[in-house]
Amino acid sequence: MGKNYKRPKLIGDDIWKFQRLLRKTEYYNNCQKSRVHKLYLKYLFFRLHRVSVHLGYSIPINVFGPGLCIAHRGTIVVNKAARVGENCRIHACTNIGSGRDSIILAPKIGNDVYVGPGAKIFGNIEIADNIAIGANSVVNKSFYEKGISIAGVPAKKISNKGSDGMVFSATKMISIPAPQETIDRTTVIEQVKW
Incomplete structure (x- = not known):
């Protein structure tokens, strides 16, 4: 913390x-x-x-593994059948719930997962380790590839940089920037014209 x-x-x-x-x-x-x-x-x-x-939390017992980090106050709703691994960082307005078919079929989320603000994760799905879930994403299918970033409605892979890009230390969370790409200025101008 x-x-x-x-x-x-x-x-x-x-x-x-x-x-x-x-x-x-x-x-x-x-x-x-x-x-x-x-x-x-x-x-x-x-x-x-x-x-x-x-x-504003609705978090039942025995859902989260050790190392849970809740970033802010605010609405966090988690189904009692969900299972979340170690070192999860979760933000406000997040919902981890079951699908419409059954209230006992809830997500299974791996270790070191970052859940952005407003993310909705539901259904009988699995999320692999070291995945970063973007803000306001709707995750309704499984992601088995480790160390990626997912976002969107519905969520899809957007990057190969997962939650490994964030270092969780005892004093603060540090974001490690990705290497900068050099972009030709004429290419950017041509894309803007279209």
Whole structure:
């Protein structure tokens, strides 16, 4: 999350608090089975629901792998049957849902995937590792090639540069620019005329 301190501050750090509460709820749901822990789990679900409503998230437990990074507050809706791998970065106004045929057939998304703002990913599809999904894209088919960028309505491959072009560090996300191509000026003028 790019923080240089160990615990969230009392005021602010709402997204970080949500992620910690999400992981704590997953732990008590998956690992602790005593009666006392089940009662505490109900309390954690209540708190998670309140924080989710406050931030605009509808993210169920046990969907995202380790390293989840939520960039902003805003509407994020995820189907409970979806599965997302490690180190996913997800932006606001994103929807990961099922298709119209079945609510249990949801996307399976690989590791190190970048999901741009407003992206809609739905259906019984698979997204490979290291894929960058562009803003406002509608992804309704599978992409098995690793390390590419996809965008559009419906989404299609637009580049061979995937989320590998973004370095996720403990302090900040750095975008590595692509090498500049030299373009002949007369070619550009001829294309503009058409």
